[in-house]
Amino acid sequence: MTTDFARTRSYFELPEGVAYLDGNSLGPLPKAVTGTLDTTLRKEWGRMAIGGWNRAGWMEMPARLGDRIGALIGAAPGTVTLGDTLSIKVYQALSAAIQMRPGRRKILSDSGNFPSDLYMAQGLIDALDRDLELVVVDPEDVRDHLSEDVATLMLTEVDYRTGRRHDMAALTEAAHADGIVTIWDLAHSAGALPVDVAGCKTEFAVGCTYKYLNSGPGGPAFIYARPDIADGIRPALAGWLGHDAPFAFEPDYRPAPGIARMRVGTPPILQMAALDAALDVWDEVDMDDLRARALELGDRLIDGVAAACPELVLATPREPARRGSQVSFRHPEGYAIMQALIARGVVGDFRAPDILRFGITPLYIGEGEIDRAVEILSDIMARKSYDRPEFRTRNAVT
Amino acid sequence: MTTDFARTRSYFELPEGVAYLDGNSLGPLPKAVTGTLDTTLRKEWGRMAIGGWNRAGWMEMPARLGDRIGALIGAAPGTVTLGDTLSIKVYQALSAAIQMRPGRRKILSDSGNFPSDLYMAQGLIDALDRDLELVVVDPEDVRDHLSEDVATLMLTEVDYRTGRRHDMAALTEAAHADGIVTIWDLAHSAGALPVDVAGCKTEFAVGCTYKYLNSGPGGPAFIYARPDIADGIRPALAGWLGHDAPFAFEPDYRPAPGIARMRVGTPPILQMAALDAALDVWDEVDMDDLRARALELGDRLIDGVAAACPELVLATPREPARRGSQVSFRHPEGYAIMQALIARGVVGDFRAPDILRFGITPLYIGEGEIDRAVEILSDIMARKSYDRPEFRTRNAVT
Incomplete structure (x- = not known):
């Protein structure tokens, strides 16, 4: 060790x-967070004000910290971005997954998933007002419910109540055999145990940073998309910072290449700075x-x-x-x-x-x-x- | 004075x-932000850790700060909540407005609106994949395009480029005469000039806090819904903290009463604390x-x-x-x-x-x-x- x-x-x-x-x-x-926040406030916001977006690197934080988190979950650089909350990231992945499988009518999840993930699916289905159904089964029955009418399988790897862990690699492989898009919620995995999102070939992974990654109350969430599908995603939450040229202020949305299109609005820099400091410990782990x-x-x-x-x-x-x-x-x-x-x-x-x-x-x-x-x-x-x-x-x- | x-x-x-x-x-x-953040970090997160959600009042910040912002835009207590980014709040208002006018097929906006508002509408329309259209006209032509096939009129009161200001009360009244739901983006209004959202009877208003309200880079956004319609909103972004009983962890989404259903995920407490300190100046203005x-x-x-x-x-x-x-x-x-x-x-x-x-x-x-x-x-x-x-x-x- x-x-x-x-x-x-x-x-x-x-x-x-x-x-x-x-x-x-x-x-x-x-401990490092206090000093980092003080720097962000006094030396960056206080002295640079608007200039902080360029000079302090604020605008690049979602990508830079995405890479730091990527290193902890087996994701290559440039495949993870940060922002918003986990519920929002679940919604982005879900709506993208549904669009990727237009003929299919089921979202499959399990009763061990975190309720907000299920709620976001319910809200999405209600808004879409199409023939879509959320099917929630017992965790041990997931595999039996994989079929070609399932558009996406959305699971949390580690159950927030019992701590039961799914076999992410095996379930992803089984889902893919039926052409199902997988979304893994890593809220209780990132920083808790080895994860290999690239190795298991899941299309999407999402997670939060305030649990095992210690970013503080309300720290930003992350989202991973497999590089070969990222450029095909049509973002439902088409925010300006996911635009290919946000500061051109074009009238029409054109998604940025790759995972950057999963950015939405202005990143929460104070929370990002706290996360940045919190991630340092991982250099030694x-x-x-x-x-x-x-x-x-x-x-x-x-x-x-x-x-x-x-x-x-x-x-x-x-x-x-x-x-x-x-x-x-x-x-x-x-x-x-x-x-x-x-x-x-x-x-x-x-x-x-x-x-x-x-x-x-x-x-x-x-x-x-x-x-x-x-x-x-x-x-x-x-x-x-x-x-x-x-x-x-x-x-x-x- | x-x-x-x-x-x-x-x-x-x-x-x-x-x-x-x-x-x-x-x-x-x-100046007050630095000390407030230090307290939030050391005395709250540091000493209370998870206990901060109850003992430091973190969970209530979106409602409490919503009321503080409400006082600056003419909104009654309990009608404004905070969180996420402005783009997300636009999406919430838009999807609710569309559901409120199911027979109508147009979202009307103008070329002076902030691009992200237009992008969010485009992303929503693309995701819904229904016969919906975003109609963008010149600012001076908005009134001529009001009609009974417009579901919602979405405008930014003050143009981010030119500083031109719409007549919010008059346009809202004209839109309502055609049964149109109005959404006002107050990004360049809140803290900049007198606003009276309740008086003009708009259904929705949204805005950000990092401009004239000085909450810092990536500060949370706000959303107002008129009290008589709030309980009828079906949230597209049905996050757990907008649930009527988030900590009951029920399998099905049941929206909280009123504006609280526009909450989504865990609030960004460091950004909220900065906003809280930043709002103090308004007590003297x-x-x-x-x-x-x-x-x-x-x-x-x-x-x-x-x-x-x-x-x-x-x-x-x-x-x-x-x-x-x-x-x-x-x-x-x-x-x-x-x-x-x-x-x-x-x-x-x-x-x-x-x-x-x-x-x-x-x-x-x-x-x-x-x-x-x-x-x-x-x-x-x-x-x-x-x-x-x-x-x-x-x-x-x-």
Whole structure:
């Protein structure tokens, strides 16, 4: 193992006295971000103002950072761009995929997909008002539903609730055998485990940057399109920064070559600057090391909870290859248990209806946090100390 | 006049030695932003991490800041939300408007609209693949093209090139007489002049915040929907944060009541925090004062240039009511002239094919900047000192 995880940990500002097992929801603050933002504000926006678009390289950030993310997901330079939110990127991929298979009437997804991906498909179908249907099946039944009337298969590689991981390469290959366009949502994959978008030949991949890539709340999303199809995409969201010559201000839309046509409006430079600083840590990380370490820590949590809290039911596949980088448990009192944990400094999160999630992020957590989580969870369960009204009060964001 | 413009000026960090007449493209850095961002990073993201969504009020920022912007454009609380980019907000309004008038086949706009608005309409029409047409007419011909086969009239109130201002109230009323849904782009209006979206009864208004509202590069966009129609909108971009219960993670999309359904994905909190700080200045500004002052400064620029540089042709209407808060001139060598001006510390910008634009932003510019611009422009024209190869080299962003 060549990655020094004690060193990577030193790059993060971790909430004091907390075992932060929620980096799968929002990564913690990389220390470098504060200085970078200060530079972006004072030296760039403050001193250059409009000149920052050229002189500070703002306009090129979606492409430059796209390449940095591409390196983490097996995408060649020039095939990833950044901007907007993940839901918008899903919409772009979906509408392009439908246009690529005009005779087909099904969008296939599964019940383990993140709801916003399903909602975006529903909104698109409603807007198109054509004979299109979203078919949502159980994750294990996806393969059986591949057929020649499916236009696109849209899946999230790692289930946001259970952490179950699809076999991206195998499903993509099976889908392609039926001429289906694939869209992979890598929200819980990018920065979490090795991904090879080019190798598996998927047409599209999308993801967010504020989870395992630590870009901060509301950081920009990314989209990849396979180079051989990118120039054929007709963007539904035909924004000026995806135009071939945005500053010619032509009356008609002409898409830029390649992935740049997936840009829409003015990029969020403050969020991009935070992401840029956050990505530096990856220069010192070997993704295979990261994966091995995450599985080791995940096993430690699974084994610890199994021994100490038998009433919590493991929701994540036990087999390493079949899980992502989180470990989840089910319990009918999941919400209250998680609030009790958070009150004692173990931060995971809850997902309806009954899932306790723990993000395993070796960049900044280790055995200490895992052991502390097990110990406190075990104490809470033994004393039933979650059984209090204040732990049942729902927050706006839960 | 109750607004103290010397005081508002002191709130901005202006590029040193520069007459900054480009706030209509990117507002300068409000001094308060630096401290606010530092708090958002260190005290919120750093200390609270995921807890920031509840404890720091991040999740409510689109609604809370929407209300702050609403107060500047005549919109009632709860009728404006924030997020994404202006192009995305245009798309949302357009697709909703089309669904509201299913029997009609035209989207009417004008050649003074910002190209991205036209591109988004083209992309939407292409994706819908129905009998829909974008009709683009000259600005003065809009009224003659209103008819009962127009679904929606989409205009930018103030022309980004010439600064010509439409009569928003009159055109909206005329459009409504034909049952047309109106969409006003307020990119060059919000924070530039008094706007009364509720009073003119437009169904939709959209705008950006990085121009006259000084939120910084890539700041979030806003969208207003008239309260009586908001609950009937079927969002094409059906993102989870526009769901009635995003954290219930239901399989089917159910839009939130009112304008909240125009939210899509996770809001960009760093950009939102910058906007929040940038909006503070408006607590001390009377919009009528601002308008009077901007017209006075605009007249000073128009008169000065007319006297000193007769070869520059005024592109902006002379009549105050017919112009926004910028003054533009035409010259075949416009690009090189603007580069020569910028090299001497007078920052405006150029818009193809031949427009020199100067933003008139009384929050932080006054007679000094106007007089300096006239003096240097006059010198450049007299000596033809723009006639150099280095001033003809095009930048990525021009």
